[in-house]
Amino acid sequence: MICGRVDRYIVLCDKSPRLTRPPIPRILLNNVSCMRNAQQILRHVNVSVHDGGALVLTGANGSGKTTFLRMLAGFSRPSAGEILWNGHDITQSGIFHQYKLQLGWVSLKDAIKDKFTVLENIQWFEVLEGKQGRSIPALELMGLARLAKEKARMLSMGQRKRLQLARLLAIDRPIWLLDEPSVALDDEGVKLLEFIIAEHRKKGGIVLVATHLPLQIEDAMYLRLPPRFPRRMTLVDMLDRGDWA
Numbered sequence: 001m002i003c004g005r006v007d008r009y010i011v012l013c014d015k016s017p018r019l020t021r022p023p024i025p026r027i028l029l030n031n032v033s034c035m036r037n038a039q040q041i042l043r044h045v046n047v048s049v050h051d052g053g054a055l056v057l058t059g060a061n062g063s064g065k066t067t068f069l070r071m072l073a074g075f076s077r078p079s080a081g082e083i084l085w086n087g088h089d090i091t092q093s094g095i096f097h098q099y100k101l102q103l104g105w106v107s108l109k110d111a112i113k114d115k116f117t118v119l120e121n122i123q124w125f126e127v128l129e130g131k132q133g134r135s136i137p138a139l140e141l142m143g144l145a146r147l148a149k150e151k152a153r154m155l156s157m158g159q160r161k162r163l164q165l166a167r168l169l170a171i172d173r174p175i176w177l178l179d180e181p182s183v184a185l186d187d188e189g190v191k192l193l194e195f196i197i198a199e200h201r202k203k204g205g206i207v208l209v210a211t212h213l214p215l216q217i218e219d220a221m222y223l224r225l226p227p228r229f230p231r232r233m234t235l236v237d238m239l240d241r242g243d244w245a
């Protein structure tokens, strides 16, 4: 029985009290900052995510949500601080090699090959992963089974997003990085997205999602990134402050 927390330790109350370390977060951002083109995009971000956890990033256009996800994907490095996976710095090459195999990525650049069929677009990645048998169930779940043999160029924007999500399911990696995953989805598509996120988390998967649109994600942590450029002061602001009095 857990009786309380003392600093970093959980006190277990039984006949012979003992101290047990809490589990290391699967992902830990420790005082992370990020520069792009000599400009500070993210400043002193601290986040920890355990298995089954979800983090929702919100903030104005240009506030750094995509930058945050790209850093977690290893596309760019923090300019200060560290990103730890299982307690290890992901920027170390040996660690990164293992870490990147944990990641499923959905972004506005959909990496869909127009000349391939819908099914081939998933099976291609499945083969690369050394997996099989998940593509058709994933297409069925995302409502694309009847389009499996069509060329991907025939798909609408929302259908392309569904295909990306089907690929995410088929590849079945534990850490999902989702950049605006609900853009272009209809109401049913958004419900499916919320459903697959919930199911993924039930299996211990982690979801980090940047979004402008509301998503129902139970017990998610929210991180609102501050606007990068403060709004320019208007005449109304000056009058409100009494600068002209």
Ligand SMILES: Nc1ncnc2c1ncn2[C@@H]1O[C@H](COP(=O)(O)OP(=O)(O)OP(=O)(O)O)[C@@H](O)[C@H]1O
Residues within 6 Å of the ligand: 036, 037, 041, 059, 060, 061, 062, 063, 064, 065, 066, 067, 068, 228
């Ligand atoms: N490749 C790049 N090189 C230099 N600066 C960049 C690059 N990509 C983005 N930035 C800068 O980083 C800032 C944050 O961009 P980012 O795409 O992370 O914001 P965002 O919060 O995802 O925005 P949005 O809501 O519009 O998607 C941008 O304003 C831009 O100035």
